[in-house]
């Protein structure tokens with residue numbers, strides 16, 4: 001770990017996130033991530049390298065970069081690099097596992113009701129196509145971790161669940177899920193555990209050898225600063241042979257095929273290193289992102305400390321301004337570098353139906369203004385705004401962003417009052 005020369009916040013943004021529009025209040029990092037200029041430069045160089053001689057790049061450079069990248073990522077996630085595979089994004093990682101695991105008709109998959117919509121649709125597809133049974137566990141936050149685990153225990157102890165899919169940090173509401181304890185719970189009932197860690201690498205400390213899930217995926221293009229699109233899939237050793245690439249390509253061999261001991265060890269790499277022709281520039285920038293995080297940011301802990309601390313302060317600021325509360329539980333385990341603040345509907349003479357009616361207009365106004373986007377969502381009969389904290393942010397970003405969002409709701413309230421008049 002090295003010392004940082006530039007303090008986090010506005011100066012860091014000016015020097016290291018030059019691509020960001022200076023007028024843009026970037027408080028929505030959790031949606032699409034952002035890439036530091038140094039990593040983006042690498043991304044463009046790789047594109048030029050590839051396009052200058054694709055035969056050489058794809059046949060000689062790419063396979064070597066692939067393995068070296070897995071080796072470096074394995075130290076970040078603490079697991080054998082041969083348990084890892086680079087994939088395009090979390091959704092494709094989740095589809096890779098769920099659509100190749102040899103489920104049988106009647107196998108049950110459970111997931112919280114807050115699971116990301118792409119994941120839910122993938123399970124619905126398995127249900128429609130293969131007769132998988134999907135059980136959704138209703139979660140209404142704020143909840144204590146112990147309450148969530150008890151809800152799942154009730155279901156798992158019935159003995160008919162094959163796999164549980166759950167998040168590290170949920171998208172909406174953006175709350176930390178007790179994924180480490182959920183894996184242990186799954187193990188105690190011999191249920192396969194699959195962690196959707198779309199929001200994890202770069203946001204949370206992840207030790208896969210310690211957590212021991214069956215499957216895990218993390219985006220690298222969100223919190224790890226890699227350009228889109230980039231994600232990492234982990235498959236535990238005992239499941240290597242059950243997971244095939246998506247799409248199926250020439251590296252396919254059947255689950256039972258006999259191979260040498262060395263090939264067995266390299267099973268995932270041999271399958272996933274070249275999944276048809278695609279742009280490899282983001283994958284080839286991962287090592288630069290790792291270096292940037294260590295050398296320019298002072299390491300993972302330093303990044304987390306800044307972002308979590310800023311999120312706490314900013315959540316207090318916004319909730320005080322809006323006169324509402326932050327979505328938190330008693331032990332305050334929900335907030336990471338993302339936080340959710342209730343929108344003051346009641347104070348403005350609005351209700352959830354008014355929000356639903358005007359949701360499109362609200363987003364249109366935000367996008368049209370091009371200054372700020374705060375994802376808004378309904379959870380447990382309340383409307384929340386989701387904010388992200390990143391090393392290029394400072395407290396006044398949230399001050400300004402929350403004012404803009406508040407004003408949009410004031411406009412809706414005015415419109416409603418005029419209609420009633």
Ligand SMILES: Cc1ncc(COP(=O)(O)O)c(C=O)c1O
Pocket residue numbers: 030031089090091092116118167169170171196198199219
């Ligand atoms: C919890 C969660 N899972 C999965 C995804 C899908 O990620 P991607 O669009 O990169 O596949 C997201 C995206 O925001 C997410 O928040």
